[in-house]
Amino acid sequence: MAQLRYGAAIGQALADAMQDDPTVVIMGEDIAGAGGSFGITRGLLDKFGPERVIDTPISEAAIAGMAVGAAMSGLKPVLEIMFMDFTTLAMDAMVNQAAKARFMFGAQVSVPMVLRTPHGGGLSAGPQHSQCLEAWFAHVPGLKVVCPSGPANAYGLLRAAIADPDPVVFVEHKGLYAMRDEVPEVLAPIPLGQAAVVRSGEHVTVVAYGAAVALAMQTAEQLASESISVEVIDLQTIQPWDEAAVLASLAKTGHLVVVHEAVEAFGVGAEIAARMAELGFSYLKGPIVRVGAPFMPVPFSAELEATYRPSVSRLIAAVRKALGKE
Amino acid sequence: MAQLRYGAAIGQALADAMQDDPTVVIMGEDIAGAGGSFGITRGLLDKFGPERVIDTPISEAAIAGMAVGAAMSGLKPVLEIMFMDFTTLAMDAMVNQAAKARFMFGAQVSVPMVLRTPHGGGLSAGPQHSQCLEAWFAHVPGLKVVCPSGPANAYGLLRAAIADPDPVVFVEHKGLYAMRDEVPEVLAPIPLGQAAVVRSGEHVTVVAYGAAVALAMQTAEQLASESISVEVIDLQTIQPWDEAAVLASLAKTGHLVVVHEAVEAFGVGAEIAARMAELGFSYLKGPIVRVGAPFMPVPFSAELEATYRPSVSRLIAAVRKALGKE
Amino acid sequence: MPLTGTGEDGNAALLRSYEQLLVIRRCEERLQRLFAEGEVPGFIHLGVGQEAISVGVMSALGPADTLASTHRGHGHALAKGMPLDGFFAELLARDTGVCRGRGGSMHVADMSIGMLGANGIVGAGLSIATGSALAHKLRKNGQIAVSFFGDGALAEGLLHECGNMAALMKLPLLLVCEANGWSEFSPVSSQIAFDLAKWSEAYGIAYRKIDGNDVVAVAEAAAELTGLIRSGGGPALLTCTTDRWRGHFEGDAQKYRSSDEPAPRDPIVVAGEHLAAAGVATQRLTQIAARVESEIEEAIVAARAAPPARFDAALADVYTAASIGVAI
């Protein structure tokens, strides 16, 4: 097993994809010369040159729309939007153009583009540089949404996203960029749409994605000492998500908790809970409990932000609640 | 009881609000001289003049941001975005500015603005002129989201929205504009955040909003003949929504169906179902079933669109499923 | 290449343009009736009176050059070569339509001829065409991309972002402003405060403004500007003044228009005059007109007979490969 950082895994996936496919180009603000605000694209300019590693002006609406047009004209653009909060400026291109093109043009064309963007807090970056907005994109038919939890699936999912013929919103957690973990010797794509059971357990299913997976694992570890056996599912892909995997786990455990860093209300967890409250109702032995951010913008204060973000203690409380052990 | 059309009720609410409060101004594309693409603001230019009824260029990002700045500077702007699909161009202003200002500036200021916009299909307007995107806004702390189902609450909720100190996304259904119904002799604001039990019943709770309320009422009517007694809740406000009202109804009926025209996946119904699968779990006697649009863009073909949109027959099937009577 | 020469042979290109003008005009006139009779639903924006812009610009494009269009895109589609069958079948929401009945008027597209789609979002085509131009440049295929947009669309921020981007990257992009003086129900003069010639100059974008109702003038300007662009000169902007004969969309009562607007010049009449001056017999034009009419009627007959759009096929086309999704 080799070791890789999450950020480096993403950089590696970009490099390998560019190596394998000359139509892959990457674009974004300060991604070329400077290697990106988080250093993810460092080295790619030297390797692939300025025609394929493109620094753009601060024009999010245009570059997203350009990615659509380029994807319709033979390229596979991978666009970086520096913070997920700034995707607010690129919504028309993603939602009304990229997501719809294949469907509304009668399957004449696909839009093979990836929008990479970091979400999440922990850096005191405040209300406009920390949001987790993946639920928006998951609500839009035609987009795929992916969120890796560690270096190995960051690599594998990004390779799959770039190879995918459809537009993919690839959500990275900026707090994970420095995370170091084992990756397989031979890195390979991980199919989109498949969850991973990252810890198996008997009593309760915890569904997580992105940075929340580590929380779920810690929670499982802690609860094991109380003989509560937690099964942890890493969703990996948020749209289309792996309903079958979650259902199978729920069938086994009878209890469900969903955790993510995004605001709980109308977040990704709502869909998972709602779907299981329908499909999995007969398996449910207790309430479905969600852990997410409270209903407020992300605060600047480090102290407030720590309270704001989901924690092991909140997740433990949620598991107890789901099990009726409050 | 007087009679009023949905569109006229909205126009009346605008006129009355402008009459009562000189700081209310309305702005949007073709809303002044032309009275709006759907004729909602007709007559207001003559009544209140071009300083308060403002035609703008086709610059959605700017006019939404301007509404924020104007609201921070003593006006109460009511902005029309011609189709909800075009709010994709106004997301930064709504999400990063309007929604956050009060919180992130330490409650120094409120942003008393309303963004009015029509959603929904039925006009063969196609994939970029029919979307229901309210779930996005409901996911953003700081925004309120309202969706009236008929003339009476269109008037009352809009008056409350304009009077409200916080930014409100006021979602109208373009297919309802011509709907005529009874309204009280004396029109008054309807508080935000409160649902209305529009039909009481014993066996199952159907939660709806906007155009889906009429569907729910028809469904209830039809099922009454089979001795299935349906309680229909008109949500009215989607954020903050009236959890207590839904919970009380669920406590009575034990069964829950949620219906809306928006895409089912990651839609408003997901949050309601998820919340009830937690808070109301002990009351639940069957699966929570949602009825929404399938996972595809809104098709142009009238035939396809009719299949796409929720219908009484799909709602009846959902109620049966919820009741275990498939 | 210039459209005009002498005699019938020397005017083959102009005759082709004349035919295209007629095709677009007659198609839209038929659509107008089909809409009025309830056979075509939705929002239909006709470009009657503006045909010379599509035809003139397209005369300077090759089949692999791309274009992004607008809500008023029939002319762009047909001039670029969209087959009549697929066009009418789309408007009639048939499975044989260019978009299999899912897009309709506002989304007619034909990737096989580089027509990247009409678009319901004002201004969106600007960025799509800019991206397409970027692809052409990086792929070094010698192609160019064209963005058509109206004079009302000039207010959208993408004009600036894409103008800056294209100038910066020297992209092979032709911007074509169809200046009909209207932005829906409002005169453009009430919405646009800047001068487009000066604007272009600020970005170093080559600029021409011509009579958009004269297909020869449009073709000449397009030939000049696409020549500049193909030789690596970066983006150019062509403003074509024209007139919107009909309402913003079909069904628009146009109360906002005054009866004393000057009568617009008819691009078909203008083209006919050019042909007459060049010595082409009117009889030739009558023949063309007859052929166009019958081709259109045949396309409508075929569309009517075609199977309707299919829901299952639509659902399967949300993603490219079948994937997990919420079934209806």
Next chain:
Amino acid sequence: MPLTGTGEDGNAALLRSYEQLLVIRRCEERLQRLFAEGEVPGFIHLGVGQEAISVGVMSALGPADTLASTHRGHGHALAKGMPLDGFFAELLARDTGVCRGRGGSMHVADMSIGMLGANGIVGAGLSIATGSALAHKLRKNGQIAVSFFGDGALAEGLLHECGNMAALMKLPLLLVCEANGWSEFSPVSSQIAFDLAKWSEAYGIAYRKIDGNDVVAVAEAAAELTGLIRSGGGPALLTCTTDRWRGHFEGDAQKYRSSDEPAPRDPIVVAGEHLAAAGVATQRLTQIAARVESEIEEAIVAARAAPPARFDAALADVYTAASIGVAI
């Protein structure tokens, strides 16, 4: 009003400006240390070297005039009159901060003096200021609004949308471009292809470009342009050339910068030269400097002693009135 006169009295305004320059500079220098020592978290963008723009422009504004700022907004806030206590308390995430510790550096705001907020979204302030200008115009209160933005922000579409809007509606709006030559880690010349003077001319927006490191020059140009604006002339644009002395944000290693950039002119030195030329004694400046330093240290002491930001209060401030929400 001009900043300069003769003697100490005649130079009261310039002395005030000098003090403001010092306040901003010393505040930022302290912040730099507080950040390095881990006492201030988050993204901190310092405007060291750019102070004359804030101070000069503010000299032309009244207390009720409004401004929308940027991610690099300390100078705008302090020059407009934000109290030092609230400023430092905010950066230290205290309950007594101007934003009660929820906004931090990127969101410092003080509505009581028309400072509508620093902003983490490049370009967003353009539309907020334009809207504020609209409110001033409709309320006929004689006030104007100012939008500060960087030269990198020139690429955003809002520049165009707001420029057009303000020109069209003749809004009382001053656009101030802080041209430090950098857009994060890239030279602006690699991102902006248009000429701002010509651009302004295309929109009929009055334009001046001056040395932004000379507070007197900024003040004079701001006085001229705000005069034009207040007399109903519509929007104006002022480009102030300047230099970003430090990294894009604190912690930026600036590997992209070359060591042979010419040494920038220090706005404080320039202002000091003006004062010396006008006969103001250096001793006077030393006194001011000492006062400024002690006021800043007091503010930091107070901030440190203040209670931390409160979660419950934050949660209660999402909406104006307590409403139904999801509790944590």
